[in-house]
Amino acid sequence: MDFNEKRIPIIKIRDYLIVSIQVDMHDRLALQLQTQILEEIYRTGSKGVLIDISTLEMVDSFIGRVLSGMASMAAIMDAAVVIVGMQPAVAITLVELGLEMPGVDTALNMELGMEMLEKRLNKA
């Protein structure tokens, strides 16, 4: 496996930022992504962020904390975060681990996540 410091790409489509995490993140990479997303929200004025974790095979307490922290930080910057595509085994493990992710919106897939963000923005 290649452990070079690769950045996880953040793509902007209309008012949204789309991030697809496709590597098993080490802790520093997870924190770096957190900062990167907040910087992109600031730079682009995006109102919503979709984070696809469908290829993540595990979410431990650290990554869980980074994801929920990211949602809270983005909320302060007036952007909503939706985490999409969590695998069933990951969901089971997260709950058994005892980790709750308060304030984190989730959707089954990218399409539903996008709908969720659109509904939210239209309401506002």
Added chain:
Amino acid sequence: MLEIVSDKSWELLEKCPILNEYDIVKARQIVREFAKKEGMGIVDQTRITTAVSELFRNMFSYASGGEVLIEKGIIEEKPTLIITCIDKGPGIDNIELAMTDGYTSGGGMGYGLPGAKRLVDRFEISSELNKGTTVRVMKWK
């Protein structure tokens, strides 16, 4: 203090050092590969991978690393994956407290040890101040 003893019938599959953050990722992927090889289902693979990820991170954050032994053996008549994390860190002063949900001595969430325990079939911990900590988890098929 609980002594952690190995059984001679166990087969050593791999030894991994945990010295940096990349090692945590590498070692948990190796554990998942062995879990897969042992025929564990996807949920059990995820449970053991997540549990060891918590333990590896503890070694890295609190004890500046350590060594991991991945073994397999027969426990309670079931083929079992046995992962032992050995560090020479500061040790845990109060194991009972460290095993409490939400308690943290560092910057973590406090779900590491108790959470890892819930995800495995057997959990053993032994620690001595200024000597180090050994944690062993077992997951059977």
